[in-house]
Amino acid sequence: MSFNWSSVFAGRAARMGASEIRELLKVLEEPDVISFAGGIPDPDLFPIEAFKTAYNEALSTKDSAARALQYSVSEGTPELKRWIAHYMGSRAMPCGPENILITCGSQQGLEFLGRIMLSPGDRALVAWPTYLGALQAFNAYEPEYARLGVRDNAPANERPVEGEKAKFAYIVPDFDNPTGRTLSIDERHSVLERAKASGGAVIEDAAYTELRYEGEAMPSLLALDIQTQGSINQSRVIYCGTFSKTLSPGLRVGWIAASASLIDKLVLVKQASDLHSPTLNQMAVAAVAETNFTAQLDKIRNAYRIRRDAMLSALSRHMPKGFSWSRPEGGMFVWVEGPRGMNGRALLQRAVKREKVAFVPGQAFFADGSGQECMRLSFSLANPDEIEEGVLRLARAIPE
Amino acid sequence: MSFNWSSVFAGRAARMGASEIRELLKVLEEPDVISFAGGIPDPDLFPIEAFKTAYNEALSTKDSAARALQYSVSEGTPELKRWIAHYMGSRAMPCGPENILITCGSQQGLEFLGRIMLSPGDRALVAWPTYLGALQAFNAYEPEYARLGVRDNAPANERPVEGEKAKFAYIVPDFDNPTGRTLSIDERHSVLERAKASGGAVIEDAAYTELRYEGEAMPSLLALDIQTQGSINQSRVIYCGTFSKTLSPGLRVGWIAASASLIDKLVLVKQASDLHSPTLNQMAVAAVAETNFTAQLDKIRNAYRIRRDAMLSALSRHMPKGFSWSRPEGGMFVWVEGPRGMNGRALLQRAVKREKVAFVPGQAFFADGSGQECMRLSFSLANPDEIEEGVLRLARAIPE
Numbered sequence: 001m002s003f004n005w006s007s008v009f010a011g012r013a014a015r016m017g018a019s020e021i022r023e024l025l026k027v028l029e030e031p032d033v034i035s036f037a038g039g040i041p042d043p044d045l046f047p048i049e050a051f052k053t054a055y056n057e058a059l060s061t062k063d064s065a066a067r068a069l070q071y072s073v074s075e076g077t078p079e080l081k082r083w084i085a086h087y088m089g090s091r092a093m094p095c096g097p098e099n100i101l102i103t104c105g106s107q108q109g110l111e112f113l114g115r116i117m118l119s120p121g122d123r124a125l126v127a128w129p130t131y132l133g134a135l136q137a138f139n140a141y142e143p144e145y146a147r148l149g150v151r152d153n154a155p156a157n158e159r160p161v162e163g164e165k166a167k168f169a170y171i172v173p174d175f176d177n178p179t180g181r182t183l184s185i186d187e188r189h190s191v192l193e194r195a196k197a198s199g200g201a202v203i204e205d206a207a208y209t210e211l212r213y214e215g216e217a218m219p220s221l222l223a224l225d226i227q228t229q230g231s232i233n234q235s236r237v238i239y240c241g242t243f244s245k246t247l248s249p250g251l252r253v254g255w256i257a258a259s260a261s262l263i264d265k266l267v268l269v270k271q272a273s274d275l276h277s278p279t280l281n282q283m284a285v286a287a288v289a290e291t292n293f294t295a296q297l298d299k300i301r302n303a304y305r306i307r308r309d310a311m312l313s314a315l316s317r318h319m320p321k322g323f324s325w326s327r328p329e330g331g332m333f334v335w336v337e338g339p340r341g342m343n344g345r346a347l348l349q350r351a352v353k354r355e356k357v358a359f360v361p362g363q364a365f366f367a368d369g370s371g372q373e374c375m376r377l378s379f380s381l382a383n384p385d386e387i388e389e390g391v392l393r394l395a396r397a398i399p400e
Numbered sequence: 401m402s403f404n405w406s407s408v409f410a411g412r413a414a415r416m417g418a419s420e421i422r423e424l425l426k427v428l429e430e431p432d433v434i435s436f437a438g439g440i441p442d443p444d445l446f447p448i449e450a451f452k453t454a455y456n457e458a459l460s461t462k463d464s465a466a467r468a469l470q471y472s473v474s475e476g477t478p479e480l481k482r483w484i485a486h487y488m489g490s491r492a493m494p495c496g497p498e499n500i501l502i503t504c505g506s507q508q509g510l511e512f513l514g515r516i517m518l519s520p521g522d523r524a525l526v527a528w529p530t531y532l533g534a535l536q537a538f539n540a541y542e543p544e545y546a547r548l549g550v551r552d553n554a555p556a557n558e559r560p561v562e563g564e565k566a567k568f569a570y571i572v573p574d575f576d577n578p579t580g581r582t583l584s585i586d587e588r589h590s591v592l593e594r595a596k597a598s599g600g601a602v603i604e605d606a607a608y609t610e611l612r613y614e615g616e617a618m619p620s621l622l623a624l625d626i627q628t629q630g631s632i633n634q635s636r637v638i639y640c641g642t643f644s645k646t647l648s649p650g651l652r653v654g655w656i657a658a659s660a661s662l663i664d665k666l667v668l669v670k671q672a673s674d675l676h677s678p679t680l681n682q683m684a685v686a687a688v689a690e691t692n693f694t695a696q697l698d699k700i701r702n703a704y705r706i707r708r709d710a711m712l713s714a715l716s717r718h719m720p721k722g723f724s725w726s727r728p729e730g731g732m733f734v735w736v737e738g739p740r741g742m743n744g745r746a747l748l749q750r751a752v753k754r755e756k757v758a759f760v761p762g763q764a765f766f767a768d769g770s771g772q773e774c775m776r777l778s779f780s781l782a783n784p785d786e787i788e789e790g791v792l793r794l795a796r797a798i799p800e
Contacts, residue, residue, distance in 0.1 A: 043466030
């Protein structure tokens with residue numbers, strides 16, 4: 001007789017569900033599908049030669065190789081933390097290595113923050129829609145979600161409730177996943193104020209921030225809060241950064257920047273979770289960031305800008321009446337809203353089967369499963385010709 | 401005013417404490433300290449050239465590099481899972497890739513298992529003493545610990561209680577951390593029976609299993625349970641393996657092998673936690689395991705056997721009356737028990753300050769903080785001359 005695993009599962013296991021994106025990715029292995037689904041960087045843009053040199057050098061001398069392959073400290077390697085602290089400083093977020101924890105992608109940062117803050121029933125403020133992976137990271141800790149209004153004219157159910165308490169507000173302020181939207185300065189201040197009024201922290205997910213294709217960089221929520229509070233050690237904002245969208249997602253190198261007293265606690269979480277991020281990868285990422293970061297940003301911004309333009313152009317030419325979409329200044333995503341009564345999941349099935357084009361249905365990104373008339377289109381992986389063809393196919397898949 | 405982080409912490413954060421080992425490691429940076437503290441492989445034994453070749457090849461062709469640096473599936477790369485499934489089969493634990501999840505070291509496996517099984521107050525059976533990192537991984541989920549008797553003549557408080565329920569029993573059956581002990585066949589069966597009687601799973605931590613310096617390999621708990629149950633899919637045993645003690649700890653590559661239905665659920669945990677383990681490291685470890693695993697085992701077994709012998713010899717020549725210690729057939733640790741009234745922490749302070757030798761006090765390994773007369777000595781990092789000198793120093797630090 002098989003062992004009944006559900007008899008030993010904790011209550012929280014019930015909220016560890018399968019991801020729609022994950023199931024989708026299985027379809028995408030078919031060769032002739034054009035995918036607007038994952039938020040996946042184009043591997044043709046990876047700085048392969050720079051990484052090859054960096055790995056080779058890290059393993060070249062005996063001392064360096066011994067260090068690269070050995071256990072290291074939980075908080076992260078000093079040179080990578082130094083590079084990140086310098087980078088943060090250049091973006092008006094002065095901090096020291098004591099304010100940085102290296103994580104396995106920003107996904108791990110989100111999971112740690114859920115673990116350290118959320119007890120069952122605690123409130124977390126999230127945008128409606130928001131990043132699916134954040135919901136997955138938090139879900140294990142059984143929060144209740146409330147709507148974080150981030151638009152200037154937020155509907156009544158996204159506005160603060162008198163006396164509302166929350167552990168944190170989670171937000172992607174730049175080129176949001178999934179909507180592609182960027183918060184205005186006023187909207188940034190209002191997120192900070194709402195978090196403050198609720199007694200909670202702010203989790204700022206900056207995954208896409210460096211992928212700006214037009215307009216001026218906006219100050220981060222952390223930068224704004226440092227202006228008011230005086231220093232990162234006084235701030236309630238926790239900044240989650242990553243090299244996944246700039247250098248390489250497969251190496252799983254991200255970071256949390258926050259008050260040193262929070263980082264001290266998170267280092268213990270990291271230690272209990274996986275001891276530390278792989279030493280060699282941290283060394284290689286630090287080396288490539290040092291030599292190639294700016295050039296790499298130029299390269300990917302130019303490539304993705306062309307794709308964004310191709311997608312916006314194709315949408316305006318091919319989509320039927322009743323559809324509207326965001327016009328992102330950066331990032332990887334366009335958010336499409338269809339007419340009332342549209343069903344994103346049903347459309348996906350038809351689109352994949354009949355037209356060989358894929359996207360992520362909007363429902364995946366709403367904590368309450370609403371949003372069925374929406375879809376997220378990513379323009380990062382397909383080239384401009386494929387984008388044109390894919391949008392044409394998508395439009396064909398839409399029923400009259 | 402600084403933000404008060406403890407106002408947003410979950411109840412579980414209270415049990416995320418600092419590790420004694422971690423604090424110790426700071427002392428060890430002083431150059432002339434002989435360390436018997438960490439369970440740290442000797443970097444002189446790392447297969448550096450093989451890793452250099454493997455990383456170079458993974459990044460050599462465009463297709464391979466694009467894959468190495470890209471997102472990959474949460475369960476792990478196919479070639480590494482295949483190698484592990486083959487390895488498991490060769491050790492009487494037949495399984496397929498669907499029974500394997502790649503983790504960031506076995507530490508991550510332990511943390512996932514705590515997360516998926518433990519609600520506050522749930523019982524976990526652990527040896528007294530046991531691996532400190534396992535306690536840290538489980539502590540966040542607020543279990544109560546009960547003593548798992550693993551010795552043939554276990555004291556009354558380590559024996560099963562009538563009607564006892566537990567979520568799991570956790571055990572390091574081979575060359576235990578911290579005791580160095582290896583369970584007999586009868587003891588293995590009795591762990592399986594006790595878990596079964598309590599309705600719980602068994603977590604088998606096989607971190608040191610390949611480091612055997614004498615005697616015959618013992619069947620794993622999973623192998624024994626497969627004999628009875630018919631297949632891994634019917635077994636209650638969850639096997640945590642790692643390349644940390646054989647190939648490299650710094651790359652953070654380990655695995656969980658278990659029933660496919662549990663692995664399916666754990667893949668979701670992995671996805672929510674960090675999406676996947678770094679692709680490139682999995683490719684490199686698979687390549688080095690394929691070409692170098694057996695030769696590497698020969699090399700490290702020979703080196704560590706000599707060190708174990710040096711430590712046992714030095715202990716018998718230098719330690720004062722009233723001290724006894726384990727005689728491990730493998731692994732990295734000798735467990736020393738001092739006379740009643742000895743205080744391991746106080747001895748450590750004196751040993752480090754006066755004699756420049758370090759170890760881990762026994763209390764770190766007891767879920768209830770007992771064991772103050774014990775200490776764990778690791779022989780893996782120091783060479784035989786240093787071991788001789790270190791034990792001499794340790795003996796000198798012991799008060800009359």
